[in-house]
Amino acid sequence: MPTRWNVHRLPRAEGKTFLVTGANAGIGYHVAEQLASTGATVVLGSRSAAKADAAMASIRSVVPDARVRHLQLDLADLGSVKAAADELDSLDAVVCNAGVMIDDAELMYAANHLGHFALVHWLMPLLVAAPEGRVVTTGSLRGKSAKPGDAYARSKQAQMLFGFELDRRQSGVLSVVNHPGGALDSLTPPRTLLSLPAGLLLQGKDAGAWAAVRAVLDPSVRGGQMIGPRVLGLRGEPRVEPVRGELADTALAARVWAESVELTGVEP
Numbered sequence: 001m002p003t004r005w006n007v008h009r010l011p012r013a014e015g016k017t018f019l020v021t022g023a024n025a026g027i028g029y030h031v032a033e034q035l036a037s038t039g040a041t042v043v044l045g046s047r048s049a050a051k052a053d054a055a056m057a058s059i060r061s062v063v064p065d066a067r068v069r070h071l072q073l074d075l076a077d078l079g080s081v082k083a084a085a086d087e088l089d090s091l092d093a094v095v096c097n098a099g100v101m102i103d104d105a106e107l108m109y110a111a112n113h114l115g116h117f118a119l120v121h122w123l124m125p126l127l128v129a130a131p132e133g134r135v136v137t138t139g140s141l142r143g144k145s146a147k148p149g150d151a152y153a154r155s156k157q158a159q160m161l162f163g164f165e166l167d168r169r170q171s172g173v174l175s176v177v178n179h180p181g182g183a184l185d186s187l188t189p190p191r192t193l194l195s196l197p198a199g200l201l202l203q204g205k206d207a208g209a210w211a212a213v214r215a216v217l218d219p220s221v222r223g224g225q226m227i228g229p230r231v232l233g234l235r236g237e238p239r240v241e242p243v244r245g246e247l248a249d250t251a252l253a254a255r256v257w258a259e260s261v262e263l264t265g266v267e268p
């Protein structure tokens, strides 16, 4: 029986290096802060050095001996993604967290999915060389069953299908999918959003980070698993969830993979 995961008592990870994309804000910030508390080196992938500096100062205020550094990374620009991967010389896990919800469907697909697809390709030699390299992709409840016109859901579903397909194709690393449930800004004043029923159903972005952190650190997690919040998939402690429906469609996953290869010119 695996031991019960405790989000407040994370295993130590000194000597390990984790890259978190979109770590200057939101859930990614909290993933970076929680991983930094384990003694690991955490690399904050961010397109803004100023925002990354602010995030690192904040992490150090909570974790005084945090080992954190910034990596310049714009996921919508494959040149930037390649340059970022070239900067690293060792890596134990990458958390593909960055994501946007915007009207420009093409840019959203590039930032949410294709940039991470290429990043993982260029990081693979480092991850394979690590004792137990992990790729942690970030999906969404909406990505579990994406309607054709819902470009955000389709970009998130592509990331999730990529994560499962990577597990089937690549034996040298663990590929784990996570989704944060519904995560409002932890600093959102209670009188506004959290006073609505949503406040009962959703959680702060600090708790939204728990699934990704477990996917990185839990030794009992296996490749191809999906981790999400316990309560209706929306909030609470992270647990392993069944993979069903469109997410279990291997033909769909293979199609997304082939399209991603064509659009990026790389193959993880």
Ligand SMILES: NC(=O)c1ccc[n+]([C@@H]2O[C@H](COP(=O)([O-])OP(=O)(O)OC[C@H]3O[C@@H](n4cnc5c(N)ncnc54)[C@H](OP(=O)(O)O)[C@@H]3O)[C@@H](O)[C@H]2O)c1
Binding pocket: 021, 022, 023, 024, 025, 026, 027, 028, 045, 046, 047, 048, 051, 073, 074, 075, 076, 077, 096, 097, 098, 099, 100, 111, 138, 139, 140, 141, 156, 179, 180, 181, 182, 183, 184, 205, 208
């Ligand atoms: N919040 C939720 O309820 C929820 C639910 C389901 C799934 N998710 C997923 O969880 C992840 C984090 O969401 P969040 O709510 O924390 O979002 P957020 O607060 O809006 O933060 C998004 C992060 O992604 C970064 N980013 C955006 N475009 C980028 C690019 N081209 N290159 C590099 N970084 C980029 C942002 O950096 P800048 O500061 O430079 O913009 C920011 O750090 C996303 O993948 C999202 O789809 C969230």
